[in-house]
Amino acid sequence: MSQFFTEEDSVETVNARMGVEINPRLEKVMASLVRHLHAFVKDIHLTQSEWEIMIDFLTRTGQICTGERQEFILLSDTLGVSMLVDAINHHRPVGATENTVLGPFHVAGAPEREMGTTISSDGKGESCLFEGRVIDLHGNPVAGARLDVWSDNADGFYDVQQPDIQPKWNNRGVFTTGADGRYSFVGIKPVSYPIPHDGPVGTMLGALGRHxxxxxxxxxxxxxPEFEKVVTHTFVGDDSYITSDAVFGVKGTLLAPFERVNDGRTVWRSPFDFVLTRAIAGQHSAE
Known part of the structure; x- marks a missing residue:
């Protein structure tokens, strides 16, 4: 290997510059990143103008980030990286409820609500009863399970996106199961919506012919307590975007029934059971 940078020895030359007493995990991550990044550049024969476009794209991605908007996470989401990281870190037994992406609109501190009450306060949308059980892999009810729930409103916006239009905590709430492990609350049948697409990520999706x-x-x-935390969604199975989610968050096991009802209370009913797995000793469970 030459002590100077060459195309042939680019990876070895760069990685050889790392010190001998650095964090072992950092060394492994950065060495792999350099290998794959250089292989990518060589594989596609990246041109100088394409490199400049890439630098401009990343610069604009950083510039649009604010306390309320994280364009780099959006980029990770739309390239499937967020879901891949989630999948690698949340292997669960067959039958356990699967994870999916958290999304950018979770807000800590949502109000604790009585079981069966409504989370919708803007008067919009078709009412829906969400109900089911929280159980373990053997079907035993899990008492004291907390369900932190939230959705968009009938116009496809979360309350934090419209602080001057929607009531605070609209379509949000926290519910705690009793001894029977059952939960129920009234919300609305959620609607599909676009992720923010007025920035670099939206431009990328358009160039790729993606919605x-x-x-x-x-x-x-x-x-x-004593169970792994589950971060997930339940999906409206007949939604027109169910097989083309922009952030790849859909899993077949998370398609929930949405049944029309005529009980005079709600328009829809969506039953779904959450199956939790025991936390491994030394592993964090409920937060």
Whole structure:
């Protein structure tokens, strides 16, 4: 290997510059990043103008980020990286409820609500009863499980996107199961909506011939002592975007029934059971 940079020895030359007493994990991550990045550049014969476009894209991605908007996470989402990281880190037994992306609109501190009450306060949308059980892999009810839930409104916006239009905590709430592990609350049947696409990520999607829409879904974070935390959605299975989610968040096991009802209370009913797995000793469970 030459002590100077060459095309042939680019990876070895760059990685050889790392010190001998650095964090072992950092060394492994950066060495692999350099290998794959250089292989990518060589594989496609990246041109100087394409490199400049790439630098400009990343610069604009950073510039549009704010306290309320994280364009780099959006980029990770739309390239499937967020879902891949989630999948690698949340292997669960068959039958356990699967994880999916958290999304950018979760807000900590949502109000604790009585079981069966409504989370919708803007008067829009078709009412829906969400109900089911929180159980373990053997079908036993999980008492004291907390369900942190949230969704968009009938116009496809979360309350934090419209602070001057929607009531605070609209379509949000936290519910805690009793001894029977059952939960129920009234929300609305969620609707599909586009992810923010007025920035670099939206430009990228357009250039790739991709749409920015997510299929309709209800968000859940389910936690319980001694069990693994589940961050997931339930999806409206017949949504037109169900097989083309812009952030690749749909899993077949998360398609929930949405049944029309005529009980005079709600228009829809969506039953779904959450199946939790025991936390491994030394592993974090409920937060």
């Amino acid at each position: 920015p829409y997510r299929p309709a879904h209800m968000h859940f974070i389910v936690t319980a």
